[in-house]
Structures are given as C-alpha cells and as structure tokens.
Amino acid sequence: MSEKLVLQPKNDMEKDLPKEKFDELEAYIDSLEESEGTLIQVLHKAQKIFGYLPRDVQLFISRKMDITGARVYGVVSFYNYFNDKPPGEVTINVCTGTACFVKGANEIIAYLEEKLEIAAGQTTEDGRFTLNGVRCVGACGLAPVVIIGEKVYGRVKVEELDDILAKYER
Ligand code: FES
Numbered sequence: 001m002s003e004k005l006v007l008q009p010k011n012d013m014e015k016d017l018p019k020e021k022f023d024e025l026e027a028y029i030d031s032l033e034e035s036e037g038t039l040i041q042v043l044h045k046a047q048k049i050f051g052y053l054p055r056d057v058q059l060f061i062s063r064k065m066d067i068t069g070a071r072v073y074g075v076v077s078f079y080n081y082f083n084d085k086p087p088g089e090v091t092i093n094v095c096t097g098t099a100c101f102v103k104g105a106n107e108i109i110a111y112l113e114e115k116l117e118i119a120a121g122q123t124t125e126d127g128r129f130t131l132n133g134v135r136c137v138g139a140c141g142l143a144p145v146v147i148i149g150e151k152v153y154g155r156v157k158v159e160e161l162d163d164i165l166a167k168y169e170r
Contacts, residue, residue, distance in 0.1 A: 052083045088123040088130035090168045097136030099143040111158050
C-alpha cells in the first residue's frame with residue numbers, strides 16, 4: 001500500500017475524530033495485501049472505528065488508497081449501509097427481510113418515518129433517533145422485528161410503536 005500518511009487532525013476535526021482512530025484505520029489499510037477491490041472493506045472498517053464516515057475520513061481513505069475522493073464518496077452514497085452523518089443516540093433498525101416484509105415491516109417504517117419526520121437512513125434533527133431499514137436479522141419467527149439499541153422487539157404492531165418509542169424519548 002502507499003507510504004505512511006502524515007495526516008494531522010485539523011482544527012475543524014470533530015472531537016470524535018481523534019488521531020488514534022486515524023492511526024487504527026491506517027494500520028488496517030496497511031495490513032491489506034491488495035488495494036484492488038478493498039474499498040468497501042475499508043469503508044466498513046472505518047465506519048466501525050468512527051461510527052460514521054465524515055468527509056475527513058473519506059478524504060483520508062482516498063489519499064491513503066490513492067483513489068479519487070469522488071469514487072469514495074460515490075460508494076458511500078450508493079450504499080444505505082454507509083452513513084456520512086453521525087448516528088443518533090438511539091438507532092432504530094426495522095428488519096425489512098422477507099418474513100418481516102410479509103408481516104408489515106413497510107407499515108412500521110412508514111409510521112416511524114412520519115412520526116419522527118425523517119426518512120429511513122436519516123437522523124432526527126435533535127440527534128436523538130436514527131431510523132434504518134435492515135436486512136434479515138435472523139429472528140424471522142418473531143417477524144416483524146424492530147431492534148432499538150440492543151433490545152429486540154418481536155411481532156411488533158404499528159399500534160404499539162408510540163409506547164415503545166416513548167421509552168427512548170428524552
Ligand atoms: S426477515 Fe426479519 S428477522 Fe428475518
């Protein structure tokens with residue numbers, strides 16, 4: 001891979017972008033044998049380290065991997081999984097796998113989108129909730145499934161969502 005990058009955090013770096021995290025990401029990229037086809041892998045790792053993929057992280061990856069920033073941004077914006085905004089304090093993952101879809105996952109997402117005034121993949125203005133539609137979470141017997149933080153809610157009915165959400169409101 002390319003030579004060691006000397007990228008010091010700039011003063012506009014946010015507090016959740018400490019140099020140690022860039023070092024960890026750099027070490028990961030250096031550990032990969034091939035740079036070809038590893039961008040998605042690197043982005044996954046970066047999102048795990050930073051929690052999301054802010055512009056400075058995308059630029060770092062682009063310079064380190066010697067690819068254009070536009071290409072990195074293109075991949076980040078193409079896949080729902082990647083987020084270039086910080087996640088909310090509480091993440092709501094609604095399973096949209098087949099079993100959950102059949103049992104009304106779409107109605108659940110639609111209700112939450114309206115209630116939280118965001119689209120799936122977005123975070124509320126107050127930074128409290130992030131709403132995601134996710135692939136099968138492996139609890140199909142409980143469909144439809146909503147996971148909030150670490151807690152799994154099974155056989156969720158739209159009418160129950162207000163009460164469930166109330167537990168997480170500030
Ligand atoms: S489809 Fe939702 S848990 Fe499997």
